[in-house]
Amino acid sequence: MESTEWSNGAIVQYNNGFQRWPRREGTIGSIGIVEQQLYRFILELSYPFRTSPIVYRLSRLHPMCRSSSPDGIFAVEYITNERFPQYNQLTINNKWNNNNKKERKMVSNVKLTNRTLVIVFLIVNESKPTLNEISHKFDESTINHFLSSAVPSSYSQHPGPNMIPGYHHYYSLNHGPLPPTHNMSTTAPPPAFYHHHKPYLSPIQPPLHPLFPSLHPSMMNHNPASSSSSNHITTSGSGVCLRPGCVKAASDILNLIDESISPCDDFYRFACGGWIHRTAIPDETGHVSIFEQSRERLDIQLKDLIETSNDTLPAIVTMKNMYRSCMNLGAIEKLGMEPLKNSLKELGGWPVIEGESWDEETFDWINVTEKIRSNGFKPDMFVNFKVIADVMNNTRNMIFVDEATLGLRRQLITQGPNHTTVKVYHQLMVDTAILLGAKNKTQVEIEMWDVIALEAQIAHATHDPQMGEKKQSWYLYLKAFADVANQTDVLANNQSRLGHDWIRFVNSAIDLDGKEQFTPKELVMVDNIRYMGQIDYLISFVNKHDKRLLSNYMLWRVVLQNLGTGNKVLRDMKDNLNKHLYGITEKMARWKLCLSQLTGSLAMALSSLYIKHHFNGSSRERAIEMVRFIQDEFDEILHKTEWMDSETKRNAYRKSKMMKAIVGYPEELANDTLVQEHYQDLELTSNNFEMNIRRVRIWAHKNEFKKLRRRNNPHNWKYFANAANVNAFYWSQANSIVIPAGILRDIFFDHDRPQYLNFGTIGYVIGHEITHGFDNIGAQFDEIGNARNWWKNETKKHYNEKAQCMIKQYKDYELPHSLRINGDLTLKENIADNGAIKEAYQAYEKYVSKFGEELSLPGLKYTPKQLFWISAAMNWCSKSSPEMFKTRLDTDSHSPSEARVNVAFSNYESFADSFQCKSGTKSNTVHKCTVW
Missing domain, CATH: 3.40.390.10 (Collagenase (Catalytic Domain))
Structure with missing residues (x-):
């Protein structure tokens, strides 16, 4: 490989060759080799974390380095694109100069491999080595000998690039896992290099190690327990762990902590x-x-x-098919909104879309519940039924009667129509209805405000999480579900308005496969008995006086289940709501x-x-x-x-x-x-x-x-x-x-x-x-x-x-x-x-x-x-x-x-x-x- 002779520059070893970066004239600092007058950083280039381009910034230095001369302090960036590796680049940043300006020097035509290591040197004085000094101390054969003896090529890198003063960081860029049979005891520990600058770093003393003349042999040795077959990294005296896991851990901690904050004032920030x-x-x-x-x-x-795996187990293939169908955006867009429109038709039609043609006389909220469940949607808009182990005897199962889930969380939906997020939620309803075929926008807006009012009433009946854990008295262990009606003390004369409809409703929601029906004598655990009383009254009242509202709410909750998984138009509408709920401004990567x-x-x-x-x-x-x-x-x-x-x-x-x-x-x-x-x-x-x-x-x-x-x-x-x-x-x-x-x-x-x-x-x-x-x-x-x-x-x-x-x-x-x-x-x-x-x-x-x-x-x-x-x-x-x-x-x-x-x-x-x-x-x- 050709190389230009620059008296100052960083050295990159790749493909058994070297490349040197020149230092632009006018910048401050020199990079090179100065015996016993530098800190050596060997940086791992990590496996990319995302499919989109990302820059791994390694600008944070140990305080010891920050307190030294700013002359020649450099950081390295690895810019990678997982999908387009031909665009991978390696850059070097001068983080400090006289004008406090950031400068970038690009290295072109550097093909990164799983053997790529970057060596960056920090000079703490004005000395500038000659090219002969560089070649003498770091000739190609010496580097290759060190690489081949320091760590096996199969060794997995740890995630996250790091910058650690005072020692080496040697890992290969193998994207696979550490093989179970790999014995770390066979790996020679990487040498350490300490320059005497701060009291907590050891001074360098002769004699020097023959491979790296500036290394004292005492820095190469540590207690045998750390390199034996034992996993216990212990020593009888003082010592430093130089195993790869220790080096990685030290790197992580240096990147995490902020030593400008006293641990006694704010340990979290420290x-x-x-x-x-x-x-x-x-x-x-x-x-x-x-x-x-x-x-x-x-x-x-x-x-x-x-x-990439080739597993042929049918269960694995089934799981992969779900992933592939989700990634198949072409097929999703081709179907468009037809699947959702067809589902709404099967459920009797969404009144706000159907307009005057919707027939209230044929509506039965319990039948619609059964259709919602059998068509693969969650029928949890009034009560959420689950199977749990009997809390008194965990060898038998029982029905757990839980509160409804909500389209908008309790703390928001109960704030009223003037709340910003409630307005956004309402607009989502209106836009979705019009997109699915509603004609009269004014009527849609009115009906959707009614839906919000109903959901707010349901929310008011649920437990307020701000009150902490539900009170034990609210949980009710009942030997017979029929006793639910007798426990709803918020109702007049303790008489359930729904009566026998409760049993029919439960059977429509839980589906015991037709073999056996849920009966009034069923053992149940009720999450919030007060909620059951209020929802009993609310459903019976609305069903009696406004079936259209009841249907509008039930089918809105079905629509809401589909927004995040539908075509792009539907997904965008859900993303807009998430922006207001959580401050989310960008879409998550599809694969996630x-x-x-x-x-x-x-x-x-x-x-x-x-x-x-x-x-x-x-x-x-x-x-x-x-x-x-x-x-x-x-x-x-x-x-x-x-x-x-x-x-x-x-x-x-x-x-x-x-x-x-x-x-x-x-x-x-x-x-x-x-x-x-x-x-x-x-x-x-x-x-x-x-x-x-x-x-x-x-x-x-x-x-x-x-x-x-x-x-x-x-x-x-x-x-x-x-x-x-x-x-x-x-x-x-x-x-x-x-x-x-x-x-x-x-x-x-x-x-x-x-x-x-x-x-x-x-x-x-x-x-x-x-x-x-x-x-x-x-x-x-x-x-x-x-x-x-x-x-x-x-x-x-x-x-x-x-x-x-x-x-x-x-x-x-x-x-x-x-x-x-x-x-x-x-x-x-x-x-x-x-x-x-x-x-x-x-x-x-x-x-x-x-x-x-x-x-x-x-x-x-x-x-x-x-x-x-x-x-x-x-x-x-x-x-x-x-x-x-x-x-x-x-x-x-x-x-x-x-x-x-x-x-x-x-x-x-x-x-x-x-x-x-x-x-x-x-x-x-x-x-x-x-x-x-």
């Missing part, structure tokens, strides 16, 4: 400030978080699997929308595909070990609890010991025969998305209500089969926690990094789910998952007092713009957060007592304990648009991210001790609240 500063809120979602970014990286893996169609009823097939191709068995084993440590620590906390009486404590201990953990995935998910049996009655095509959606709904609805007459197994593997999921769960009726394979990866878990990071990230999540078994809701269920009072009255009183302390503490936390947290709504999650961080930290201390102290991370001045807290906080780094923030504050049972960190951590003395925060600071408040 731990997440760098990420917040450099992370943009996606226009298509209105929200971004560490969880969402990890989920997006998982989604890319899933997308690639769906599009299509992938989301697979995360419900088709999640088992998708997860089966994922675990075969991507899940590492060693991650599962390590996570199971962590679960044991954390469960043991919760037991220890129980043992030391002084406010519980001995009998209640024994009951709690029994429940803890019987709690099961499904880590990664249930074994049955790897059995193709069982997966295929689950989907045997579902057939989907690759060219009719609208029909596929309806078929899936019909199939899922039948499957759910088939369970009603069957004996329930609360530990049925199908309940835990959604393994391709970046989340975790506690299921009270099985007394089980679920830690899916999808979260045992990425920033949350890596078996190749110290456990103080894993206990801080996934350990916090595990502890959170364990504590849910003992929050204000989970505590009402016993060790086998049945609702039972196992609390002595005095102990329950103490528990409630502690809960009230936490409610007030979160209510008093000051959010931006004078907003406040609903402490009642978020109580169960706050209890789980506070318990989790204590369990995870103390479990890690036990881990250290068993396996010894762990190595620190390179380039960071923080202790392992401090890094535990930093990693725990980074779980919750997030940003939202103002609209989305308000929506989540109103509806989400989780507190905003900064409170999840700042409030929970401030309640725990060990956090303050780790960072030496004085009493009375924001991170070490005098008044603390704890439940566990």
